[in-house]
Amino acid sequence: MTRLVFSATFAAGLAFASTAVAQSPATSGDQQQPDTSNSDTNTNNSDTSNQAGPTETNSNSGGITREGNVIDRTGQSTTDPASSTAPANEQVGAEAQTTVVTTPAYTPAAQTNAEEYPYSTSDAMGIGITAGGGAGGFTNDTLRGATNVGGEWDVRLTLGTRTPFAAEVSYIGSAQSIDALGLDQDAMLVGNGAQGALRLNALPGEAVTPFVYAGAAWRHYNVRHSGPNVSDVANSDDVLEVPVGIGVAGHVNGLLVDLRGEFRASAFENLTERSGGDDGFVFDAADPNAGMNRWGVNASVGYEF
Incomplete structure (x- = not known):
């Protein structure tokens, strides 16, 4: 009986051991089997990366x-x-590429001093209109003795008050008493005319500038009297004058002031004959008519554009 029990127990143990041995490789194979899906995915990714x-x-x-x-x-x-x-x-x-953009340096416009006047534009040229008067008389002996120092007046347009050279156009007038045998005591010698001159400014653009000028003028003289003229003095005369002079001009805030002195040589005089002797400077020494050269000083004020 005992032997039978032992034999059954041994047989059961062999059967259990055989079953354990048969199941162990399968389990181990299941645990060590690689994940083919992940491996395939990685392989595909790796191949794609290497090809691309x-x-x-x-x-x-x-x-x-x-x-x-x-x-x-x-x-x-x-x-x-x-x-x-x-x-x-x-x-x-990779080579670095750099684009350099060069911008010209800013240069501010030149500033013009308000006290300085450039000569390139018409606005800076300077235009002046003045009116004034003064005194004047004859330099030749005959008419100097027959007349008194009289008054003079003018209206002047100047182009180029701020430039080195200027042009002047003027109306000129004069009046002085004349005394001659056969004339009324209140007789007056009145002159009216026109003048053109060129002027040279010594300090162009400055507030005050000296200047010299020369030109030509025509003057018509008329003897005004109340009674009949029975003298040897003609009632009228037209003369050519050549003025030369020196002066100084100043301009401040549009105000223009002009002071000048001048000598005016004359030609083609027919007002009266010489009284005799040397009559002073004349263009034609053989001319029997008295010379009518003049001197004058005057001041004028006006506006400068």
Whole structure:
């Protein structure tokens, strides 16, 4: 009986051991079997990466990013530690391209001093209108003895008050008493005419400038009297005058002041004959008529544009 029980127990143990041995390889194979789906996926990804090559993307930080590498503008390649698919020793160089834009330096416009006047524009030329008067008389002996120092007046337009050269156009007038046998005691010798002159400014553009001038004028003389003229003095005469003079002009805030003195040589006089002897400077010494050369000083004021 005992032997029968032992035999049954031994047989059961062999059967259990055989079952354990048969199940152990299958379990171990199940545990060690690799995940073919993941492996296939990785293999496909690896093949795709190797076939497509590295991928380049632009980086906002100023470089070119290639998978696994960052290329800066200087051409240096640095490995991106976040990427593991690109080879660690791959370096891609890129030449830096720099565009230089040169902007011309700003040059401010030249500032013109308010006290200085350039000569290139009509506005800076200077235009003056003046009116004034003074005193004057004859220099030749005959008429100097027959007349008194009288008054003179003028109205003048000047083009170029601020430039080296200026042009003047003037109306001229004069009046003085004349005393001759056969004339009324209140007889007057009145002259009216027109004049043109060229002027040279010594200090153009300055507030005050000396100047010299010369020109030509025509003057018509008329003897005004209340009674009949029974003298040897003609009632009227037209003469040519050549004025030369010197003066000084000043202009401040549009106000123009002009002071000048002059000598006026005359020609073609027929007012009266010489009283005899040397009559002073005349253009024609053989002419029997008295010379009518004049001197004058005057001042005028006006406005400068």
